[in-house]
Amino acid sequence: MSQQVETLLKKLIKRNPQIKSVAVVNYEGILIASVLFPGTNESSFGAMSAALLGLGEHALQEIEGGRLREIYVRGDNMMLIVVGVSDVGVIAVTVDSDAPLGVVLMEIRRTANMLSSLLSQKQDVSDILGSDLSILEDFSFKDILEEE
Amino acid sequence: MVIDVGKREINVKIVYYGPAVSGKTTNLLVIHKKLRPEFRGEMVSIDTKGERTLFFDFLPVEVKLKGGFKVRFHLYTVPGQYFYKTSRKLVLRGADGVVFVADSQKVRERDNKVIWEEMWDFLSAQGISEGDIPVILQYNKRDLQDIMTVEEMNALFGGKFPYFEAIAVQGKGVFETLDAISKLVLKSVLQKARV
Secondary structure: OHHHHHHHHHHHHHHOOOEEEEEEEEOOOOEEEEEOOOOOOHHHHHHHHHHHHHHHHHHHHHOOOOOOOEEEEEOOOEEEEEEEEOOOEEEEEEEEOOOOHHHHHHHHHHHHHHHHHHHOOOOOOHHHHOOOHHHHOOOOHHHHEOOO | OEEEOOOOEEEEEEEEEOOOOOOHHHHHHHHHHHEOHHHEOOOEEEEOOOOOEEEEEEEEEEEEOOOOOEEEEEEEEOOOOHHHHHHHHHHHOOOOEEEEEEEOEHHHHHHHHHHHHHHHHHHHHOOOOEOOEOEEEEEEOOOOOOEOOHHHHHHHOOOOOOEEEOEHHHOEOHHHHHHHHHHHHHHHHHHHHHO
């Protein structure tokens, strides 16, 4: 599934050169797929996007503002736009600060709609379900520590 | 929890919860310092100028198990000070497992109890009851004077949950706790995927 999502994200970037990075993050902050600008830490990007989402939702709740739709964070050079994807999560996009916002938003919302149906598809987890859970017993974090 | 069958990847969220200055951030700092770099990402902290957690600390840890599965543990801490209640609620959302880091000092008994009850209120609001997700207790600061006995701590938290004694600032008990919660969480999410 993440391959299909990644393909959608790459198409979004290809159509819109002002878009530098794009990621799909679920509400728990876990990255589902991403196409990120070199040097961007994907786990951190996912965590921050979900945090923004959570804060935005809470702020709207306080003012009875309804369902969260979008969040904008504008810097001197870049802008971060977070758009809700039904009840799955968000698509987080970084764009040049001077990008034509109307066009970019239209493209992001279109991608969000396509993602919504893609992400609601169930995956066949029988491959994982067939795993021998005893593999967990042999593992310890103590085996992967730096040498003192 | 996110399972990507195509990539053979399992992502799970573990939250370190507890009252202020109980050692939640210290746990993550120790994990970050001691784990080999190829198994962890960089730690992200949103904190105050006084290095008190303001929103969360975040540390991704990635391991490969037999069978080629990649498991990514997303470790979070919450801010412990009372007025950051909303932040704690937000960070706890979607947790697949929780480590409750308790401060063993007798003077912190009430703080431990209040934040423990708050955690269950927030979990309940998400539709999560006892037994739905793994919860482990870490009785930290076992090196200090005037601390509660393990029996007293167990009585405080109901005596139903696995616990580990720790001196997180010395690294003691940190990886024992992480081993336990990670195994319980993986077992739990894989069992849920069967339903």
